[in-house]
Amino acid sequence: MSQSIDLDIPKLDRIDELAQELAAIQQTSSKRVAILGSRHVPITHQHLIEMMSYALVLAGNRLMTSGAQGTNAAVIRGAMRADPNLLTVILPQSLDRQPRESREQLEKVIHLVEHAENDHLSLAEASTLCNQAIVTRCQQLICFAFHDSHTLLETCRYAEDQHHLVTLFYFD
Numbered sequence: 001m002s003q004s005i006d007l008d009i010p011k012l013d014r015i016d017e018l019a020q021e022l023a024a025i026q027q028t029s030s031k032r033v034a035i036l037g038s039r040h041v042p043i044t045h046q047h048l049i050e051m052m053s054y055a056l057v058l059a060g061n062r063l064m065t066s067g068a069q070g071t072n073a074a075v076i077r078g079a080m081r082a083d084p085n086l087l088t089v090i091l092p093q094s095l096d097r098q099p100r101e102s103r104e105q106l107e108k109v110i111h112l113v114e115h116a117e118n119d120h121l122s123l124a125e126a127s128t129l130c131n132q133a134i135v136t137r138c139q140q141l142i143c144f145a146f147h148d149s150h151t152l153l154e155t156c157r158y159a160e161d162q163h164h165l166v167t168l169f170y171f172d
Contacts, residue, residue, distance in 0.1 A: 030060035034134045034159075036152060037071025037144030038171065045171065046074040049144065053078030057086045064134050066127070067091045067098055067106050071144045076105055084110050088137075092130035093119045124151060131155040140165040146172045 033056055037049070053075045057063055065075040067089050079087035089109045091098065094116035098106060106112060115133075118126040128151055135141060141159040145152040147170060159166045 030062060031140055032062045032064065032138045033140045033142060034064045034138035035071070035075045035142045035144075036065060036131060036134065036155060038146060038149055038152065039068045039070035040146075041070040041074070041144065041171065045144070046070065049074040050078035054082045057082035060086075062086045062088070064088045064090060064138055066130055066134065067102050069099070069102060073102065073105060076109065080108065084108075087111060088113065090130055090134050091115060092123065092126035093121070127151050128154065132158055135159045135162060135164060138164065140167070142167045142169075144169045144171065146170065
């Protein structure tokens with residue numbers, strides 16, 4: 001009499017995902033952490049994001065973000081206070097295409113990557129490409145979004161598909 005074994009692939013995928021999360025939590029060496037999020041963030045939330053970025057850099061982690069106001073600006077402020085050498089900012093387009101209030105902060109960033117080749121694209125299209133570039137360089141993604149933040153939620157799905165640890169915080 002033969003016995004068949006029914007492997008539940010979704011359960012195995014979840015076990016693999018949990019094993020990766022456990023390994024990431026137990027990892028004591030520094031990581032490459034991307035932090036992305038909405039531009040429309042209350043100031044109290046910006047302070048929390050800034051403190052978290054500061055603490056992550058003090059712990060020796062290398063942070064990556066983009067150059068927009070809100071979440072990304074808070075990440076930049078926190079990382080710059082802790083150690084500017086551990087921050088990389090990747091822009092979706094050239095520095096010239098960034099708002100004036102962002103440019104002032106971005107000009108102080110040591111590791112700044114511009115994507116002038118995307119200047120002809122809409123900001124949404126360039127941001128999607130930029131976020132994917134950021135995800136490919138990181139081990140973990142922390143994202144602050146609203147439930148209707150299409151580009152950010154797509155980035156989280158992309159990071160999960162790349163088997164990165166993704167932590168998603170919703171503002172709403």
